[in-house]
Amino acid sequence: xxxxxxxxxxxxxxxxxxxxxxxxxxxxxxxxxxxxxxxxxxxxxxxxxxxxxxxxxxxxxxxxxxxxxxxxxxxxxxxxxxxxxxxxxxxxxxxxxxxxxxxxxxxxxxxxxxxxxxxxxxxxxxxxxxxxxxxxxxxxxxxxxxxxxxxxxxxxxxxxxxxxxxxxxxxxxxxxxxxxxxxxxxxxxxxxxxxxxxxxxxxxxxxxxxxxxxxxxxxxxxxxxxxxxxxxxxxxxxxxxxxxxxxxxxxxxxxxxxxxxxxxxxxxxxxxxxxxxxxxxxxxxxxxxxxxxxxxxxxxxxxxxxxxxxxxxxx
Amino acid sequence: xxxxxxxxxxxxxxxxxxxxxxxxxxxxxxxxxxxxxxxxxxxxxxxxxxxxxxxxxxxxxxxxxxxxxxxxxxxxxxxxxxxxxxxxxxxxxxxxxxxxxxxxxxxxxxxxxxxxxxxxxxxxxxxxxxxxxxxxxxxxxxxxxxxxxxxxxxxxxxxxxxxxxxxxxxxxxxxxxxxxxxxxxxxxxxxxxxxxxxxxxxxxxxxxxxxxxxxxxxxxxxxxxxxxxxxxxxxxxxxxxxxxxxxxxxxxxxxxxxxxxxxxxxx
Amino acid sequence: xxxxxxxxxxxxxxxxxxxxxxxxxxxxxxxxxxxxxxxxxxxxxxxxxxxxxxxxxxxxxxxxxxxxxxxxxxxxxxxxxxxxxxxxxxxxxxxxxxxxxxxxxxxxxxxxxxxxxxxxxxxxxxxxxxxxxxxxxxxxxxxxxxxxxxxxxxxxxxxxxxxxxxxxxxxxxxxxxxxxxxxxxxxxxxxxxxxxxxxxxxxxxxxxxxxxxxxxxxxxxxxxxxxxxxxxxxxxxxxxxxxxxxxxxxxxxxxxxxxxxxxxxxxxxxxxxxxxxxxxxxxxxxxxxxx
Numbered sequence: 077x078x079x080x081x082x083x084x085x086x087x088x089x090x091x092x093x094x095x096x097x098x099x100x101x102x103x104x105x106x107x108x109x110x111x112x113x114x115x116x117x118x119x120x121x122x123x124x125x126x127x128x129x130x131x132x133x134x135x136x137x138x139x140x141x142x143x144x145x146x147x148x149x150x151x152x153x154x155x156x157x158x159x160x161x162x163x164x165x166x167x168x169x170x171x172x173x174x175x176x177x178x179x180x181x182x183x184x185x186x187x188x189x190x191x192x193x194x195x196x197x198x199x200x201x202x203x204x205x206x207x208x209x210x211x212x213x214x215x216x217x218x219x220x221x222x223x224x225x226x227x228x229x230x231x232x233x234x235x236x237x238x239x240x241x242x243x244x245x246x247x248x249x250x251x252x253x254x255x256x257x258x259x260x261x262x263x264x265x266x267x268x269x270x271x272x273x274x275x276x277x278x279x280x281x282x283x284x285x286x287x288x289x290x291x292x293x294x295x296x297x298x299x300x301x302x303x304x305x306x307x308x309x310x311x312x313x314x315x316x317x318x319x320x321x322x323x324x325x326x327x328x329x330x331x332x333x334x335x336x337x338x339x340x341x342x343x344x345x346x347x348x349x350x351x352x353x354x355x356x357x358x359x360x361x362x363x364x365x366x367x368x369x370x371x372x373x374x375x376x377x378x379x380x381x382x383x384x385x386x387x388x389x390x391x
Numbered sequence: 392x393x394x395x396x397x398x399x400x401x402x403x404x405x406x407x408x409x410x411x412x413x414x415x416x417x418x419x420x421x422x423x424x425x426x427x428x429x430x431x432x433x434x435x436x437x438x439x440x441x442x443x444x445x446x447x448x449x450x451x452x453x454x455x456x457x458x459x460x461x462x463x464x465x466x467x468x469x470x471x472x473x474x475x476x477x478x479x480x481x482x483x484x485x486x487x488x489x490x491x492x493x494x495x496x497x498x499x500x501x502x503x504x505x506x507x508x509x510x511x512x513x514x515x516x517x518x519x520x521x522x523x524x525x526x527x528x529x530x531x532x533x534x535x536x537x538x539x540x541x542x543x544x545x546x547x548x549x550x551x552x553x554x555x556x557x558x559x560x561x562x563x564x565x566x567x568x569x570x571x572x573x574x575x576x577x578x579x580x581x582x583x584x585x586x587x588x589x590x591x592x593x594x595x596x597x598x599x600x601x602x603x604x605x606x607x608x609x610x611x612x613x614x615x616x617x618x619x620x621x622x623x624x625x626x627x628x629x630x631x632x633x634x635x636x637x638x639x640x641x642x643x644x645x646x647x648x649x650x651x652x653x654x655x656x657x658x
Numbered sequence: 659x660x661x662x663x664x665x666x667x668x669x670x671x672x673x674x675x676x677x678x679x680x681x682x683x684x685x686x687x688x689x690x691x692x693x694x695x696x697x698x699x700x701x702x703x704x705x706x707x708x709x710x711x712x713x714x715x716x717x718x719x720x721x722x723x724x725x726x727x728x729x730x731x732x733x734x735x736x737x738x739x740x741x742x743x744x745x746x747x748x749x750x751x752x753x754x755x756x757x758x759x760x761x762x763x764x765x766x767x768x769x770x771x772x773x774x775x776x777x778x779x780x781x782x783x784x785x786x787x788x789x790x791x792x793x794x795x796x797x798x799x800x801x802x803x804x805x806x807x808x809x810x811x812x813x814x815x816x817x818x819x820x821x822x823x824x825x826x827x828x829x830x831x832x833x834x835x836x837x838x839x840x841x842x843x844x845x846x847x848x849x850x851x852x853x854x855x856x857x858x859x860x861x862x863x864x865x866x867x868x869x870x871x872x873x874x875x876x877x878x879x880x881x882x883x884x885x886x887x888x889x890x891x892x893x894x895x896x897x898x899x900x901x902x903x904x905x906x907x908x909x910x911x912x913x914x915x916x917x918x919x920x921x922x923x924x925x926x927x928x929x930x931x932x933x934x935x936x937x938x939x940x941x942x943x944x945x946x947x948x949x
Binding site: 244247248250251252253254255256258259261262263265266267268269270271272273274280284326 | 449450451470471472475476480481483487488489490491492496499500501503504506508509510513514515516520523524527563567
Binding site for chain 3: 127129181182184185186189310321352355357359360361
């Protein structure tokens with residue numbers, strides 16, 4: 077848990093370091109959102125070893141649940157958030173067994189297909205979703221009377237939400253359930269022989285990671301006060317997977333690192349305009365070819381090697 | 392060797408077990424009984440059906456016919472995790488360790504069924520979860536101690552030498568507190584010292600009250616520790632009995648290298 | 659109504675043929691390297707846009723098409739050399755991200771070269787529609803179907819009749835064993851990438867007169883080709899062809915009878931249904947795990 081407290085301290089200190097407020101309230105909040113998404117997806121991919129190329133769909137379910145229920149039906153934000161969680165969790169639960177029976181590229185295809193279907197529905201069901209133009213006018217989140225309507229307040233809310241996501245993820249991993257998940261990735265066969273109902277374990281983690289995504293989606297909807305299908309397309313799903321893989325697919329903090337790295341990358345690449353896609357793609361390729369186990373693990377190993385070298389030079 | 396063997400009530404009763412793969416009979420109606428508290432070895436040439444038998448016993452393949460009863464309870468047709476819950480644990484010929492975890496964590500997974508923490512309680516890290524984690528850890532450490540692995544507990548399983556990896560598999564299976572332990576070629580790939588250690592470990596496990604079903608090619612090891620033997624050949628039972636009886640059986644000798652007696656001798 | 663159904667069928671088979679070619683490319687590359695190449699759709703886009711650009715420089719259509727195919731093949735070979743060879747044996751997710759990165763690079767390059775505009779190629783033999791029992795058939799559709807059929811037969815003959823084709827198949831069964839019997843696995847890899855890039859380019863050129871092409875046209879085509887390969891059972895070349903045709907026809911029927919906006923959703927719903935009932939595709943065999 078030392079890493080968790082360190083992270084919490086960093087989150088608390090960040091606003092007081094005199095950094096450009098834009099980086100705190102815009103980039104920082106986006107990074108927090110990505111961390112929640114990546115940490116949730118990491119439970120599924122990194123620990124249970126199940127790829128999902130359609131995770132943006134669960135992000136969308138949370139976002140649209142909040143957007144539709146608060147604007148069209150005037151539900152309070154927290155209630156809409158809960159409804160989004162229930163909806164995303166139920167859909168994940170229904171899909172989990174047939175989808176997680178698949179392996180490798182078949183699983184990639186199925187989750188990708190789910191993501192595309194969800195995206196088509198967002199675009200087409202315009203009576204509900206506002207179609208390609210999206211849905212605006214989402215009211216600010218009201219937390220028992222405390223209205224989250226400023227950048228500073230959003231930073232506080234997102235910081236708390238991010239820490240909650242990290243805490244939950246760390247708890248799950250370091251438990252009987254977490255070990256069962258890791259066992260599924262290590263050897264699904266041996267996991268079954270050890271008495272783990274692997275289908276159930278995979279279903280559980282699929283639902284949990286969908287809940288993380290829907291939670292992030294609800295926050296996103298309120299923070300942007302506007303949602304449109306562009307925020308939930310295949311490219312977003314791929315980006316989430318990339319965060320997890322860059323993070324090394326092995327640790328919660330790796331996923332958080334991947335989320336921060338890609339948020340900063342996206343921010344940094346904006347200045348390249350039309351070159352953005354080319355550079356982004358090239359960077360992904362280079363990182364994955366040179367460090368197939370991810371940037372987080374790769375950098376860690378590199379540091380250890382340098383340290384070992386330095387220590388061995390000393391008499 | 393063990394005259395009490397026949398008097399014991401059978402823990403495992405296998406009857407009429409049949410399994411074929413694309414027309415080839417891997418198991419052609421196997422019958423045998425494993426008395427409780429013994430080391431029961433299954434031997435036979437490659438392709439005799441030993442691994443298929445193990446896979447059937449732990450639910451990984453579903454035999455076409457027959458019955459597998461543990462203490463009278465039918466296991467055939469149950470998924471592997473239910474069979475594990477009934478008290479069957481195993482190790483693997485080709486290692487199936489969780490290479491993404493530490494040695495202790497591997498063994499803690501072995502004790503999975505002895506704990507009850509659910510997802511929600513785990514996510515919120517309730518006090519009872521912490522207490523159960525401590526218990527799981529203690530159980531794992533007991534199994535590690537029994538297998539002389541305590542010094543390696545914190546290491547990632549992936550960095551261990553081969554011989555120790557095989558031991559971790561045994562510790563993991565023991566952490567489940569099984570009634571029946573299936574050991575699939577535990578001595579394969581081990582050197583002489585390691586094999587001696589293994590023999591000593593297996594006897595210790597029997598002494599702790601666990602019934603052991605052993606598939607092994609290392610005849611000196613088998614003949615020195617097994618209480619009873621089952622010889623399979625082409626999916627059929629060729630012979631069954633105490634080591635002395637088996638070693639004297641001409642059909643068994645014929646099946647092994649066309650009569651080269653030496654391979655069944657105890658060195 | 660029957661005419662209408664026939665019309666959907668004709669449209670569907672035409673689109674399906676293109677999916678089949680892209681799917682075939684997926685299958686070839688998967689066979690040779692166990693990699694699903696998410697840049698396959700970008701080969702299609704490149705073939706189309708290159709042919710259009712070369713035609714604009716004054717080359718004749720056959721020459722422009724040929725040059726476009728050759729350049730795309732070179733891009734395929736380059737991709738293999740730069741991104742796939744160094745990453746052989748990497749985990750599935752890593753290779754997925756590498757090829758997605760490659761797709762972004764190709765798409766990004768196309769964006770710089772041709773902008774975000776739509777481009778189109780003139781039909782090979784005019785636009786006068788033919789009448790087929792009440793349904794209209796564009797001459798270009800005949801080109802699509804004819805060339806696809808020819809290529810499928812050629813690929814089949816290549817695998818069944820030639821030593822090179824058999825060597826490629828051997829690599830897909832067991833790369834180490836293929837190497838042991840003297841097959842140069844690297845050459846086989848390049849062959850597979852060159853071949854699939856070429857197939858993709860042909861598909862792109864064939865369909866360019868029917869649909870508009872732009873820098874991101876490869877995304878959906880690539881996904882549909884991947885779907886075709888998966889439905890057929892990945893690594894099964896003829897399965898990919900059947901999968902592509904099925905997908906095209908279903909999509910056209912869905913677009914015509916239900917709603918054109920939902921056609922992609924219908925296509926992927928079909929893929930999901932296939933996988934739920936046949937987890938390794940229609941023609942794929944389940945591989946047994948040995949323990």
